[in-house]
Amino acid sequence: MGLDREQIVELLNEKDPQVVSNLFAEAYRIKVETVGEEVYLRGLIEISNICRKNCLYCGIRSDNSTVNRYQLTKDEVLDAAKFAIDAGYGSIVIQGGERHDKAFARDIRKLIKKIKRLSRENPLGITLSLGEQPLEVYEDWFDAGAHRYLLRIETSDNQLYNMIHPSDPIHSFNSRVQALLDLKYTGYQVGTGVMIGLPFQTAGHLADDLLFFREFDIDMCGMGPYIEHSQTPMWSLRTLLLPPEERLSLSLKMVALLRLLMPDINIAATTAMQTLHPEGREMAIMAGANVVMPNMTIQQVRKEYKLYENKPGIEDDAAISKSRLEHFLNEKNIPIGWNRWGDSLRFRNR
Ligand code: 5AD
Ligand code: SF4
Helix, strand or coil: CCCCHHHHHHHHHCCCHHHHHHHHHHHHHHHHHHCCCCEEECEEEEEECCCCCCCCCCCCCCCCCCCCCCECCHHHHHHHHHHHHHHCCCEEEEEECCCCCHHHHHHHHHHHHHHHHHCCCCCCEEEEECCCCCHHHHHHHHHHCCCEEECCCECCCHHHHHHCCCCCHHHCHHHHHHHHHHHHHHCCEEEECEEECCCCCCHHHHHHHHHHHHHHCCCEEECEECCCCCCCHHHHHHHHCCCHHHHHHHHHHHHHHHHHHCCCCEEEECHHHHHHCCCHHHHHHHCCCCEECCECCCHHHHCCCCCCCCCCCCCCCHHHHHHHHHHHHHHCCCCECCCCCCCCHHHHHC
């Protein structure tokens, strides 16, 4: 759809509820017409909160010494993968902090192979979200059987990126872009995304984010509202933030506009949206999202994986997360793509 930057900015600033609800309805219509009515599920396994980075917004940044660091065992991850198989999710996401040691790269490779073997009758799709890695590591994991990778650009504006990250070589905007290029080169379906409602972020920045996604020709997108965390440096900027309901509404508009700009990609309804509203993810689906990532992390460590505060479902286990989500989708008559990978149509058509 031929939306230009100015029109995007205007829609992001739009206050008239009727115009906004028309935008969501149009995005939903385009979604159904292009990628279908179904929502695809990816069981999310948060394998570890150990991270070498120190992003100024994130609760598990390396400088936060109040976090109990954990690493799931191989068997715990495999149990979660079994849960996903039995639940009919079709795909899993292995997410964790960024690590660069050799043992980590090797363990992930072994895990991917084990999960493939475990699910050989009906192979699980495997998405990774393990940060920036050297090209060889991306290739190694791809060869082992992972085929999708999520790495948010966080913001496509170099200056804003520098404001929300420490200024050192491991937090460089250019390296982040290079990592996305490496992932594409390796053959992954590439997903990226941004945080919405950051301090100093304008509608112009967000419009540029959407145009960046189109320019980069991404396959998948996961975006969500920025949520302040008291044990991070950016907590001190909290008075600059939009109220939560406006951050959610802006996030929903971003989803809808992206669906109009890139009708055939996968767009996730993210947990951060649910943090700002109990039905935030369902609202995102009604605004054009088609992927949900139910949390399957074992209950004992969920509370340690807090990128932001008030993260929902901390007390739940995988089964409760599953039934809650299904209930919501059923209520809205939204079909679930059981036992399917639900790959990005854009990737398949390319
Ligand atoms: N609020 C919202 N999202 C956050 N993330 C990290 N910290 C926060 C926060 N405070 C997001 C980042 C990261 C993803 C794993 O979680 O976008 O890429
Ligand atoms: Fe680490 Fe990701 Fe948090 Fe940054 S946002 S500190 S890379 S877990």
